[in-house]
Amino acid sequence: MTLEFLSNIELFFSEEITDKIISLRDDEYIHCVKVLRYKSGDKIFVTDGNGKIYHCTITEIHKNFLDAEILIYTVQKIKFPHIHFCIPLLRNKDRFRFAFEKLAELGISSIIIYKAERAVKEKFNLEKYRKIAIETIKQSLQANLPEIKVVQSINELNSMEGNKLIFEQNSEKRFDKNLINTSEANYFIFGPEGGLSENEINLLRDAQKFSLAENRLRTETAVIKAASILTQ
Template identity: 30%
Template sequence: MSKYIFYAPNPTSENRLSEEESFHASRVLRLKSGDQINLLDGQGGRYAALLDQVDSKKTTFTQLSLLEKQAIIPYQIHIYVAPTKQMERMEWMVEKCCEFGIHGIHFFHSRNSERKEIKLNRLEKIAVSALKQSKNLYLPEISPIKPLSTYMDSLVESASTQRLFAHISDPPVENLSKQLIQNKSYHVLIGPEGDFTPTESADLLRANWTPCSLGKSILRTETACIAATMGIHMVHE
């Protein structure tokens, strides 16, 4: 793989880099016409190409060829999380979940939420950077903040999906790894620092969401997201 890796969502139909990627190629890496690069489309494809015109605002490429098309794994991971007050912790979470491999990171607000706004563009850039750094070829969907009730009502469990929520209780519920049914599309809710309220937990149980434990320790929100993501991957190893 070329050491110069760029994100290009539609390389077969648009032979140019975004303005941000063009600036990076031209001004940061100081690449020249004829230099070999790799392109990731975020949909499982990795391509080789040669730089054509190198400009800080519009860099084009030529001689595109498909190097790899990563197969879609038989399960999906979608994490739903109430963002913390310190956005840096959410940025770190997005980066690490993307490195492990995740299909969607979705934000919600609930009774104990600490934040009602997020910088979606910033998180998307972090996800792209993590995609380029890791060997994962799929860029996850990142969704803006919505009410918890929106996801509770719209996500329907089916033969191909499983809905779970991290639940702190006494006595504790079953661990996530024991609750998982193999090769599903998993939708996992992670509550805010103050956890779900008793009413919210009761509503989730009534709506047939499956409660699960992430271990004996009380985890920070961002740690819980990473633990759930890694836990699901480990079950499928």
């Protein structure tokens, strides 16, 4: 079964899966049964967020959940398993959410939220953004839920093993995906609205530096453009 065949489906999400049965609960159950009016015997598609999309038949509808028998499944590989997009919390929550959603939509499998010195200091709501990621992969028919991680500083980020890449306007080297080894760990680091602090820049002095455009880009624009170049 190919993804072309899946182009016009409604995709559900469930982590409650056995060898033969998938169950939908809570919002997924309500959307399936109460909103879309699926009934016993109807066919549905469900992803587990771990690379599989299941084609199923609803077998039983209960008061608060339904069971569906797995008929067949298709596997979707992670596009760039070694690429990590590292983005700071932004003052404008809508712009931050937009960038986050687009990363999930473009198939970025690892998103690291770090606390930059010049970024907002509020707590990151991990559960909220996991739900946003689930809705995004369902909408874009993706089978891999991005891994979301929170780190406390650039120093913690810099200690992770792998290549560090900073995107800044003044770099003479324009970003090209052919310039990086995608079989190695690569951390794409984007600064907040006020830019990285002098201390953070010193910590990342060995990082590769790339530009994305001749003009200065907002953080969320830079994030989306880098992801688009990578995935095109």
